[in-house]
Amino acid sequence: MALRIGVLALQGAFAEHVVMLGRLGVDPVEVRLPPQLSGLDALIIPGGESTSISLLMSEYGFLAPVENMAKSGFPVWGTCAGLIVLSRLTPGSYPHTMQVMDIEVKRNAFGRQVDSFETDLHIPGLGPDAFHGIFIRAPRISKVGAAVDVLCKLPDGEPVAARQGKLLCCSFHPELGNDTRFHRYFVDMVTTST
Amino acid sequence: MEQGTQTLKSGLAQMLKGGVIMDVVTPEHAKIAEAAGACAVMALERVPADIRAQGGVARMSDPTIISAIIEAVSIPVMAKCRIGHFVEAQVLEALGVDYIDESEVLTPADENHHVWKHDFKVPFVCGCRDLGEALRRISEGAAMIRTKGEAGTGNIVEAVRHMRAVQDGIRKLQNMPEDELPAEAKNLGAPIELVREVHRTGKLPVVNFAAGGIATPADAALMMQLGAEGVFVGSGIFKSSDPAKRAGAIVRATTHFRDARLIAEVSRGLGEAMPGLDIKAIPKEELLAPRGW
Numbered sequence: 001m002a003l004r005i006g007v008l009a010l011q012g013a014f015a016e017h018v019v020m021l022g023r024l025g026v027d028p029v030e031v032r033l034p035p036q037l038s039g040l041d042a043l044i045i046p047g048g049e050s051t052s053i054s055l056l057m058s059e060y061g062f063l064a065p066v067e068n069m070a071k072s073g074f075p076v077w078g079t080c081a082g083l084i085v086l087s088r089l090t091p092g093s094y095p096h097t098m099q100v101m102d103i104e105v106k107r108n109a110f111g112r113q114v115d116s117f118e119t120d121l122h123i124p125g126l127g128p129d130a131f132h133g134i135f136i137r138a139p140r141i142s143k144v145g146a147a148v149d150v151l152c153k154l155p156d157g158e159p160v161a162a163r164q165g166k167l168l169c170c171s172f173h174p175e176l177g178n179d180t181r182f183h184r185y186f187v188d189m190v191t192t193s194t
Numbered sequence: 195m196e197q198g199t200q201t202l203k204s205g206l207a208q209m210l211k212g213g214v215i216m217d218v219v220t221p222e223h224a225k226i227a228e229a230a231g232a233c234a235v236m237a238l239e240r241v242p243a244d245i246r247a248q249g250g251v252a253r254m255s256d257p258t259i260i261s262a263i264i265e266a267v268s269i270p271v272m273a274k275c276r277i278g279h280f281v282e283a284q285v286l287e288a289l290g291v292d293y294i295d296e297s298e299v300l301t302p303a304d305e306n307h308h309v310w311k312h313d314f315k316v317p318f319v320c321g322c323r324d325l326g327e328a329l330r331r332i333s334e335g336a337a338m339i340r341t342k343g344e345a346g347t348g349n350i351v352e353a354v355r356h357m358r359a360v361q362d363g364i365r366k367l368q369n370m371p372e373d374e375l376p377a378e379a380k381n382l383g384a385p386i387e388l389v390r391e392v393h394r395t396g397k398l399p400v401v402n403f404a405a406g407g408i409a410t411p412a413d414a415a416l417m418m419q420l421g422a423e424g425v426f427v428g429s430g431i432f433k434s435s436d437p438a439k440r441a442g443a444i445v446r447a448t449t450h451f452r453d454a455r456l457i458a459e460v461s462r463g464l465g466e467a468m469p470g471l472d473i474k475a476i477p478k479e480e481l482l483a484p485r486g487w
Contacts, residue, residue: 051269113270117202
């Protein structure tokens with residue numbers, strides 16, 4: 001039976017994740033209310049505006065169930081705004097996040113839209129070919145805990161993708177473009193037991 | 195490393211999808227919008243209803259207001275330049291706005307030419323009334339499209355007309371044999387490459403939002419069900435009696451646009467909507483949508 005992977009569809013680029021999952025033979029499910037979390041094998045929290053997404057998650061009662069699922073080994077992947085939702089924010093910043101990954105994040109830390117950038121990344125887990133990273137008003141991973149594996153860094157050593165058990169995050173947008181390797185990595189992570 | 199590419203420009207619009215972009219005239223408004231769940235704000239001196247009421251030449255806002263709004267919130271900030279006024283656009287880019295709306299709500303600076311948007315690192319959104327107009331703006335470099343609607347009226351009828359026209363145009367192209375595409379490109383007044391792309395993909399190459407006349411949660415959900423990927427709300431929020439509550443309700447109705455029970459719930463007790471205008475009662479020369487081509 002095909003894997004069922006939910007994509008949180010409150011705001012942002014959820015349709016792009018749905019397309020990528022479909023190309024990998026996964027059964028994607030748009031999730032707008034918490035009852036739709038049941039029966040899923042994994043969840044993706046997409047790029048979008050982290051304030052809008054976290055506010056709607058809080059209001060519709062997603063925070064506690066997703067936090068409990070993430071803590072009990074349920075695979076969750078956050079891209080950009082999704083990374084923010086999974087992490088701990090630098091003190092004093094808005095909005096409230098789940099803090100299930102032991103990383104600290106600073107929002108919009110690369111600057112405004114004119115500072116957004118694309119660059120080739122080398123991600124050992126995805127094979128030898130470069131992966132094209134699209135960074136849009138991206139957050140910066142400012143601190144990484146001991147239990148977290150950094151999967152990819154910019155040439156200056158800045159971490160941009162990380163994994164902690166079954167939790168995966170990146171500050172760029174693998175859902176934009178045609179390269180499905182990052183999604184394949186997540187699907188493999190969902191299907192393997194370690 | 196590359197910056198200012200079409201991927202980054204249209205990519206930001208993709209991140210705004212499913213969200214509500216709200217017109218604000220003060221930092222306090224901007225904070226209310228952010229707290230209500232807006233995915234971006236449009237920084238202005240006056241909302242369209244006031245521009246309409248006061249008349250005269252409407253221009254880019256004072257940079258002081260735009261900078262104060264940029265300082266006040268962490269979500270993206272957009273601002274408007276006049277159609278064809280590429281220096282206003284240069285100024286807005288220098289101020290660090292995240293998106294420029296080349297808008298018919300302001301008085302056009304050029305009746306023949308829109309801004310050549312490829313020259314900018316900052317992305318642009320432009321209004322349209324039909325598919326041809328959308329594709330003309332995209333060919334000039336627009337990275338996001340919205341319906342024009344009739345801004346400042348609180349009347350959804352024009353936005354509905356424009357969204358249906360765009361969708362009809364797309365469906366027509368999709369079902370057309372390839373040898374008829376050049377003639378259709380001529381009819382649409384649009385570049386053949388973009389016409390072929392829409393024929394092949396069945397959608398616009400950039401994100402398409404609804405704008406112009408949205409005043410209620412049901413208006414927002416109506417536009418989403420008609421195919422909009424998100425909504426702009428101009429005067430509809432801060433010209434209503436309880437802006438924070440209405441803003442939150444419109445955000446929720448946009449997310450849950452197919453869930454009528456939820457839309458009913460958020461529509462309860464919102465107070466007075468903005469006063470509306472019948473389009474037929476507006477003198478022809480005061481209509482905003484026909485500005486631009």
